[in-house]
Amino acid sequence: MPHDRRLPALNGALGLIVLILVVQMWLLTASLESYLAGHHGAALTGAVISALLFSACGGLYLFVGRIDRKSRPAAR
Amino acid sequence: MSANDSDRRAAWREEFPIREGDERYVTRRQFAGFLVLTSLAMFVGNVWILAKSWLGKAPRFVGMTIPGAADLPVGGSTVFDYPESGEPCLLIRRSQDEFVAFSQKCTHLSCAVTYSKEKDRIECPCHVGYFSPRDGRVLQGPPPRPLPRVILEQRGDELVAVGMTTGSES
Numbered sequence: 639m640p641h642d643r644r645l646p647a648l649n650g651a652l653g654l655i656v657l658i659l660v661v662q663m664w665l666l667t668a669s670l671e672s673y674l675a676g677h678h679g680a681a682l683t684g685a686v687i688s689a690l691l692f693s694a695c696g697g698l699y700l701f702v703g704r705i706d707r708k709s710r711p712a713a714r
Numbered sequence: 715m716s717a718n719d720s721d722r723r724a725a726w727r728e729e730f731p732i733r734e735g736d737e738r739y740v741t742r743r744q745f746a747g748f749l750v751l752t753s754l755a756m757f758v759g760n761v762w763i764l765a766k767s768w769l770g771k772a773p774r775f776v777g778m779t780i781p782g783a784a785d786l787p788v789g790g791s792t793v794f795d796y797p798e799s800g801e802p803c804l805l806i807r808r809s810q811d812e813f814v815a816f817s818q819k820c821t822h823l824s825c826a827v828t829y830s831k832e833k834d835r836i837e838c839p840c841h842v843g844y845f846s847p848r849d850g851r852v853l854q855g856p857p858p859r860p861l862p863r864v865i866l867e868q869r870g871d872e873l874v875a876v877g878m879t880t881g882s883e884s
Binding site: 648651652655656658659662663665666669670671673674675676678681682684685688689691692695696698699702703706 | 741742743745746747749750752753754756757759760761763764766767768821858859880
């Protein structure tokens with residue numbers, strides 16, 4: 639990736655991670671609300687979607703790490 | 715700090731030069747790592763809810779005679795524990811033959827609700843949440859769900875609690 643596109647890519651990835659986190663927080667609240675209301679079926683769906691979102695976060699973290707390593711001078 | 719100490723500190727800095735600003739610097743990778751850990755915590759929370767809903771035991775309800783129900787005046791209310799002690803419920807006599815009972819814990823933050831005969835509503839004093847005494851549905855305020863309802867049966871002179879519905883089933 640060209641050097642001048644690394645910074646926007648990093649910021650974009652971080653923004654996406656934050657967005658995923660917000661969705662996960664909402665999902666956790668909704669799942670808990672649903673569980674307390676006696677709808678136990680929603681818990682599995684919530685856990686599966688949360689797992690997918692966590693995987694996406696992990697993938698973005700690896701992406702951030704890779705770009706971060708490339709853009710650092712070798713001495714640091 | 716004496717002048718001697720200050721000199722010693724300066725000597726230390728010369729031997730091991732570091733940038734204090736760099737020590738407090740959080741890289742994007744570290745920040746992303748912190749966010750991913752938070753994401754993991756959210757996922758663990760969802761798994762915990764799933765485990766609770768799969769492994770949690772369904773409550774067993776046995777019939778329990780509600781003491782003092784027959785002596786309750788019309789418009790009156792009393793508290794009893796059901797299905798076990800420490801689970802307060804509110805019994806309301808709405809007419810000579812009509813009793814209703816609900817969990818006394820508000821579905822918002824578990825404050826104890828009370829019955830207002832004058833306004834014919836169940837009130838939560840903590841955050842001004844109101845429930846209907848007919849079916850337990852939310853009339854006003856922050857409670858997200860209706861009050862869980864106690865299923866009652868009239869057996870001769872006795873009023874017996876035989877089960878409960880969750881807030882959304884009421």
